[in-house]
Amino acid sequence: MSELKNNIKLFGGALLHGADYNPEQWLHMPDVLDEDIALMKKSNCNVMAINIFGWSSIEPREGVYHFEDLDRVINKLYENDIKIILATPTGARPNWLSKKYIETNRVTETGLRCKSGLRHNHCYTSPIFREKARCIVEKLATRYKKHPGIILWHISNEFEGECHCPLCQEAFRNWLREKYDHDINKLNIAWWTKFWSHTYVDFDEIESPSSIGEYWVHGQNIDWKRFVTYQTIDYMKEEIKIIREITPHIPITTNTHDYVHLGRGINYWELMKHIDIVSWDNYPKWHNNTIENWASAAQSGFIHDINRALKGGQPYLMMESSPSATNWHPVAKLLRPGMQNLAGIQAIAHGSNSVQYFQWRKSLGSFEKFHGAVVDHYSSDQTRVFKEVTKLGEALSKMGELSNTRVKAKVALIYDWENFWGIDDSIAPNADKKAYFETCVEHYKQFWKRGISVDVISMDVALEAYDMVIAPMLYMVKDGVGKRIETFCENGGVFLTTYWSGIVDENDLCFRTGRPGPLRNVLGIWSEEIDALYEGEQNHIKMLTTNERYQTTLFCDLVHLEGAQALAVYEEDFYSGRPSLTRNVYGKGYAYYICSRNETRFFDDFYEDLLTQHGVKGALKNVLPKGVTVSKRSNQEKDYYIIQNYTDCEQVVILDEGTYASVFGVETHCGNLTLSPYGYCVLKKK
Ligand code: GAL
Numbered sequence: 001m002s003e004l005k006n007n008i009k010l011f012g013g014a015l016l017h018g019a020d021y022n023p024e025q026w027l028h029m030p031d032v033l034d035e036d037i038a039l040m041k042k043s044n045c046n047v048m049a050i051n052i053f054g055w056s057s058i059e060p061r062e063g064v065y066h067f068e069d070l071d072r073v074i075n076k077l078y079e080n081d082i083k084i085i086l087a088t089p090t091g092a093r094p095n096w097l098s099k100k101y102i103e104t105n106r107v108t109e110t111g112l113r114c115k116s117g118l119r120h121n122h123c124y125t126s127p128i129f130r131e132k133a134r135c136i137v138e139k140l141a142t143r144y145k146k147h148p149g150i151i152l153w154h155i156s157n158e159f160e161g162e163c164h165c166p167l168c169q170e171a172f173r174n175w176l177r178e179k180y181d182h183d184i185n186k187l188n189i190a191w192w193t194k195f196w197s198h199t200y201v202d203f204d205e206i207e208s209p210s211s212i213g214e215y216w217v218h219g220q221n222i223d224w225k226r227f228v229t230y231q232t233i234d235y236m237k238e239e240i241k242i243i244r245e246i247t248p249h250i251p252i253t254t255n256t257h258d259y260v261h262l263g264r265g266i267n268y269w270e271l272m273k274h275i276d277i278v279s280w281d282n283y284p285k286w287h288n289n290t291i292e293n294w295a296s297a298a299q300s301g302f303i304h305d306i307n308r309a310l311k312g313g314q315p316y317l318m319m320e321s322s323p324s325a326t327n328w329h330p331v332a333k334l335l336r337p338g339m340q341n342l343a344g345i346q347a348i349a350h351g352s353n354s355v356q357y358f359q360w361r362k363s364l365g366s367f368e369k370f371h372g373a374v375v376d377h378y379s380s381d382q383t384r385v386f387k388e389v390t391k392l393g394e395a396l397s398k399m400g401e402l403s404n405t406r407v408k409a410k411v412a413l414i415y416d417w418e419n420f421w422g423i424d425d426s427i428a429p430n431a432d433k434k435a436y437f438e439t440c441v442e443h444y445k446q447f448w449k450r451g452i453s454v455d456v457i458s459m460d461v462a463l464e465a466y467d468m469v470i471a472p473m474l475y476m477v478k479d480g481v482g483k484r485i486e487t488f489c490e491n492g493g494v495f496l497t498t499y500w501s502g503i504v505d506e507n508d509l510c511f512r513t514g515r516p517g518p519l520r521n522v523l524g525i526w527s528e529e530i531d532a533l534y535e536g537e538q539n540h541i542k543m544l545t546t547n548e549r550y551q552t553t554l555f556c557d558l559v560h561l562e563g564a565q566a567l568a569v570y571e572e573d574f575y576s577g578r579p580s581l582t583r584n585v586y587g588k589g590y591a592y593y594i595c596s597r598n599e600t601r602f603f604d605d606f607y608e609d610l611l612t613q614h615g616v617k618g619a620l621k622n623v624l625p626k627g628v629t630v631s632k633r634s635n636q637e638k639d640y641y642i643i644q645n646y647t648d649c650e651q652v653v654i655l656d657e658g659t660y661a662s663v664f665g666v667e668t669h670c671g672n673l674t675l676s677p678y679g680y681c682v683l684k685k686k
Contacts, residue, residue: 010151010251011315013401014046015353015354015396015400016083017393017396018046018048018049018083018354018357019045019049019323019359020052020319020357021049021359021360022050022053022054022360023036023050023073024053024054024057024070025364026361033076037077037082039375039381040080040360042390044390044394044396045389046083047082047084048085048360049085049356051070051087052087052154053092056095057070058070059136060094060096061096065139067143075149078147078148085253086150087153088133088136088156088243090122090133091156092118092119093116093119099116101128103165104126105121106122106163106165109208109211111212120158120159120160122163123165123167124231124234125167126165127167133238142246150250151250152251152277153251154254154319158261158281160261160265161265168208168231169206173204176206176223176227184201184202187200190219192217192509198214206220208224219507219508219509221421221508222418222421225421226418228265229270230270232266233274236254236271240252240274240275253277253317253319254271254275254279255281256278256307257280258280259437262306263415267418269458272310277316277317278308278311278314280303280307280316280318283322284296284297285326286339287333287336292627293648297346297448302441303456304346304351304352305456306415308352308455309457313351313406313407314406315353317353318344318352318355318356320356320357321343322335322372323357323372323373323385327368327369327371332370337388338677338678339678340388340389342645345644345680348396348402348633348642349642350631353402358373360375362375362376364377372385373385374386395664395665398664399663399664402663404635405640410466410616411452411454411616413440413447413469413470413472414459414469415440415456416458416474418506419473419474420436420437424436425508426503430532430555433535433555434500439597444456446604446607446611448629450618451629451630451632452611452616459477459481463485463487463493467493467494469488469494470496471495472497473497473499475500475502475504476504477501477502477511482517485519486586486587490586491589494592495589495590496592497591497592499527499596499597504517514526514527515527522591523584523593524563524582524591525564525582527560531575532554533555533556538551539551539552539556539573539596542569543568544568549571550599550605551599552596552598552602553596555597557596558575558595559593565584566579567579567581567582568580568581580595580596592610594606619632620656622655625647625653627646627647628644630644638686640663641685642681642682643680643681645675645676645678645680647678650679652673654672655670655672662681662682662683663684664681665681665682669683
């Protein structure tokens with residue numbers, strides 16, 4: 001499906017505003033549907049995602065289908081101009097299915113067959129599960145194929161997890177047979193199985209990693225994770241095939257997780273190859289006492305930027321977010337006045353074309369009865385949350401022109417799933433302090449606070465479109481990646497990486513060419529050893545140009561210069577005087593290497609210099625106040641500036657010269673712009 005078709009069908013010049021809606025929970029209270037529709041209109045909602053967990057309502061018993069209630073909901077929404085995102089209900093199994101067909105229930109890594117219950121926990125290999133899922137998806141698609149209200153398919157819900165049943169074990173072995181050309185020796189070499197005498201004689205001997213079996217063969221672990229991604233997609237493709245056959249005119253999404261699963265589970269770069277529109281579920285811990293609000297915003301911005309990059313920058317959807325407290329957070333904090341609107345606008349600022357919530361209406365019972373919702377148990381339009389949602393809906397209705405714009409980033413940051421898996425498994429140098437995700441976010445913050453757009457990409461993405469590529473802890477360097485980085489620098493690109501990079505290949509086998517392996521040439525260094533520091537222990541580095549000193553902790557890489565120049569040196573220990581920050585001129589470009597984990601002040605100063613030197617600019621020229629950021633979305637005619645204040649006090653932003661026309665939040669403006677606490681505004685310029 002072409003990007004253009006998607007855009008027109010889905011957005012038609014408007015931004016989406018809505019929620020997950022579960023009317024099936026309220027069928028015994030028939031008045032609720034009418035009340036909901038009235039409240040949806042009132043709150044300026046124009047889209048609802050329905051049927052996400054509706055399987056047992058439309059197929060209450062095996063082969064018995066009841067669509068009347070869903071018909072009524074779909075028709076009512078349509079008659080009231082509320083667009084419909086229709087889910088295949090396969091995110092949770094009905095009890096009749098998991099009771100009768102035990103094989104559809106997952107088996108844990110220790111071999112225990114799970115019982116009926118919960119969700120997102122089916123065996124995706126099970127032929128019976130696949131058959132039952134195909135049946136319900138086919139019925140659904142056939143019934144609603146001509147319905148004009150349906151703008152998007154929502155496949156299942158948050159694919160996650162793994163199953164270790166005999167069917168999955170066999171599928172894993174078959175996947176390995178294919179991968180290793182049916183040659184067990186190839187596998188033994190790739191997995192380094194002579195270690196502890198674990199050589200396999202036949203593929204039949206192989207099992208999935210298990211805490212009561214094998215879990216320290218890193219090549220095996222990483223192949224298992226690849227297989228889990230493959231098998232989940234293989235299942236998803238069965239649903240997609242039916243939908244594409246019956247409703248080729250309706251685009252498809254599947255919603256992905258927030259930071260809790262990011263990098264740890266299914267590789268979203270693979271998953272998203274098969275769908276049309278990316279969507280994700282965003283649950284930041286706003287107003288947290290251990291992390292400043294702006295830092296939460298940066299973390300959330302990082303994930304937005306992955307989702308935007310997953311389909312090359314085309315608009316995506318924020319399918320879920322809490323309009324109030326998130327019940328599963330350890331502290332279910334209320335959003336301070338203004339924060340709900342700001343968090344929604346953040347999605348738009350990063351390139352989403354929707355602000356959607358979980359959930360429309362709070363359920364009366366079970367696990368999510370205290371989760372934030374637009375409509376509370378007492379269904380009043382007078383609640384603070386309802387009023388805030390209404391206000392944002394009104395604002396979004398005035399920003400329709402943004403739906404046809406894009407965020408265009410000239411900087412990329414590599415955050416890679418397979419790299420994550422490899423780093424996670426590595427048993428040194430500071431096993432519990434690796435913090436790959438947090439380290440990437442730490443670098444990303446430097447761009448966020450300067451209002452510089454970043455695409456967060458995998459190591460497989462082409463680099464030509466970027467001026468600067470940041471790749472913290474690029475531990476695994478897959479075949480060809482080193483060469484692509486060399487070409488990028490040769491052509492004038494600026495590349496930056498850090499300690500714990502260029503260590504293993506894609507089988508998680510260490511390079512024999514001297515660290516940082518395929519990056520050694522472009523970086524012009526050889527890393528001989530890496531020291532690990534205890535928590536609380538520190539070293540210092542000194543910048544050679546400014547003599548400025550910075551504290552360094554946890555990781556200290558000891559490198560030799562092979563053409564690169566030292567920009568800083570260590571100050572203490574036996575490696576005092578050795579390089580701690582290097583720069584190599586490579587072709588028309590540069591390659592930087594940060595040897596140690598440094599304090600934030602280093603990042604602030606270093607990036608200020610780096611970005612100035614290489615001419616990387618933010619959306620506005622002037623320095624932004626702490627906690628404020630600006631994102632730019634553009635089309636051929638105009639640039640749109642979405643200016644956001646994540647602090648609880650007023651902030652003043654200095655606009656560039658010239659007059660900015662108003663889209664929302666302030667009148668036509670020039671010069672200084674005052675933002676209220678948690679305030680935002682949207683301006684445009686030719
Ligand atoms: C999401 C899920 C929703 C809901 C929500 C609560 O992960 O897709 O169904 O459970 O979390 O925060």
